[in-house]
Amino acid sequence: MNHLELRLLKCFCDEYGIDYYEVDNTLTYHENKKHLLSIARMLSQTLDTFEIERMTELQKQYMKEHFLSYYVACQLADETKSAEVGPPLKKPSFSLKAYIESR
Secondary structure, three states: OOHHHHHHHHHHHHHHOOOHHHOOOOOOHHHHHHHHHHHHHHHHHHHHHHHHHHHHHHHHHHHHHOHHHHHHHHHHOOOOOHHHHOOOOOOOOOOHHHHHHHO
């Protein structure tokens, strides 16, 4: 491998967070690139799973901290939270949904 090919592989490693030790000087550029691509795919699949779990966690945290915004969003989308909260005891005199829709 020449210096340019080695530099391109190191830039690829930097882009995907792969260690330079994964580049093998005894292999050709294309063999190294194929090896690094397989590592990058493996890392991206792992990150996707981690990111989904993290986003779910952040969504739960947001709903706890901003419950009124979440409630308004549910009302605007005609979703109900009755299973979690229970049925209303009486008809409310003030309807937040009607107020929001009238604006």
